[in-house]
Amino acid sequence: MAINHPSFGTLADDRILIFDTTLRDGEQSPGFSMNLEEKLRMAEALSELGIDVMEAGFPIASPGDFESVQSIARKFAKDGPVVCGLARTSPADILSAAEAIAPAARKRIHTFVSTSPLHMRVKLRMEPDAVLALVTASVTLARNHTDDVEWSAEDGSRTEDEFLCRCVEAAIKAGATTINIPDTVGYAVPEDLFRIFDMLRRRVPGADGVIFSTHNHNDLGLAVANTLAAIRAGARQVECTVNGIGERAGNASLEEVAMAIRTRADVIGQKTGIVCENILRTSKLLVGITGFDVQPNKAIVGRNAFAHESGIHQDGMLKDAGTYEIMTPESVGWAKTSLVMGKHSGRAAFRDKLKTLGYQIGDNALNDAFRRFKDLADRKKIVYDEDISALVDDEVLRGHD
Numbered sequence: 001m002a003i004n005h006p007s008f009g010t011l012a013d014d015r016i017l018i019f020d021t022t023l024r025d026g027e028q029s030p031g032f033s034m035n036l037e038e039k040l041r042m043a044e045a046l047s048e049l050g051i052d053v054m055e056a057g058f059p060i061a062s063p064g065d066f067e068s069v070q071s072i073a074r075k076f077a078k079d080g081p082v083v084c085g086l087a088r089t090s091p092a093d094i095l096s097a098a099e100a101i102a103p104a105a106r107k108r109i110h111t112f113v114s115t116s117p118l119h120m121r122v123k124l125r126m127e128p129d130a131v132l133a134l135v136t137a138s139v140t141l142a143r144n145h146t147d148d149v150e151w152s153a154e155d156g157s158r159t160e161d162e163f164l165c166r167c168v169e170a171a172i173k174a175g176a177t178t179i180n181i182p183d184t185v186g187y188a189v190p191e192d193l194f195r196i197f198d199m200l201r202r203r204v205p206g207a208d209g210v211i212f213s214t215h216n217h218n219d220l221g222l223a224v225a226n227t228l229a230a231i232r233a234g235a236r237q238v239e240c241t242v243n244g245i246g247e248r249a250g251n252a253s254l255e256e257v258a259m260a261i262r263t264r265a266d267v268i269g270q271k272t273g274i275v276c277e278n279i280l281r282t283s284k285l286l287v288g289i290t291g292f293d294v295q296p297n298k299a300i301v302g303r304n305a306f307a308h309e310s311g312i313h314q315d316g317m318l319k320d321a322g323t324y325e326i327m328t329p330e331s332v333g334w335a336k337t338s339l340v341m342g343k344h345s346g347r348a349a350f351r352d353k354l355k356t357l358g359y360q361i362g363d364n365a366l367n368d369a370f371r372r373f374k375d376l377a378d379r380k381k382i383v384y385d386e387d388i389s390a391l392v393d394d395e396v397l398r399g400h401d
């Protein structure tokens with residue numbers, strides 16, 4: 001059944017909404033805080049990336065956070081993504097979020113409370129019925145300020161089914177239009193995510209009129225796999241961050257989720273509004289702002305994601321890129337594949353490299369140069385173009401053809 005949402009109208013059955021929380025959950029991790037000007041630059045890039053909802057911050061957290069959310073809301077006063085502010089259940093939190101997001105053309109309040117036995121007992125020191133009452137009160141108050149309200153069950157993946165159903169039902173009855181079930185501590189495995197979303201969608205009255213959302217942390221390295229499992233069970237919004245930044249081991253990485261959905265559309269059967277060609281530059285902007293690079297082998301945006309060193313792989317790549325690449329580097333913003341010259345490189349890649357460097361040498365010189373290149377590569381981790389040029393120039397000077 002098609003869902004009618006206040007901010008998105010009738011949502012096509014095959015459309016996944018991307019809720020980006022780089023500026024809230026991402027920014028919350030140690031060392032990743034951004035100032036106003038940096039947040040505005042990031043907000044511009046995220047909008048150009050085609051995200052649907054931008055969680056701009058947690059307005060009550062500090063005057064600086066309030067100002068950032070309000071400035072981002074002003075930036076998108078005419079159009080742009082839905083601007084979202086986070087709030088706990090207290091009226092002060094909700095009113096602060098409402099005020100901060102007010103200038104935006106489309107705005108959302110995202111309110112949350114813990115629902116797991118551990119969090120309710122230790123953190124909130126509240127009985128389940130009192131938490132349930134807070135769900136109704138907080139969503140009702142938020143709905144007085146915007147018709148786009150998201151409710152989250154913090155530590156939802158460790159919450160008992162029965163109580164989770166009651167909370168979700170209460171949130172829907174109070175007017176929530178998006179229901180988010182976070183795996184707050186990254187404890188769940190894909191089977192859990194599938195089961196929880198499937199169970200909620202089948203058991204909770206009114207579930208077919210709201211958007212279910214998934215929010216996964218990466219403590220076991222499963223955030224993206226869990227996100228895809230939730231989609232399979234009917235979640236229509238995914239919460240993620242650029243480069244996967246976030247609390248502890250981070251959140252589901254936006255670029256990995258978007259490219260998994262696109263590359264494996266044959267299995268997943270959904271699409272996003274992400275302009276994939278803008279992925280790399282958005283990732284690099286975040287690296288520039290925070291000063292934290294991504295690891296070289298990071299999927300999609302790591303510098304080795306489209307680099308090949310082994311001779312067998314390079315030979316395959318020169319024959320047909322499909323042999324060792326499942327998506328093109330250009331499709332996510334890289335200029336091209338790189339065949340890195342090192343000790344694992346083969347003769348075919350070496351010959352191709354010489355061609356791109358403008359050398360035309362005969363077989364004898366090529367054989368000698370290749371032997372000397374291998375010697376050099378044993379001593380040096382990466383052999384640069386300049387090293388190869390020097391080697392071939394020397395070979396030519398020595399009179400080889």
Ligand code: KIV
Nearest residue numbers: 112152154155182184
């Ligand atoms: O991980 C989490 O539970 C959160 C909520 C505030 C949505 O970030």
Ligand code: ZN
Nearest residue numbers: 025182184215
């Ligand atoms: Zn989170």
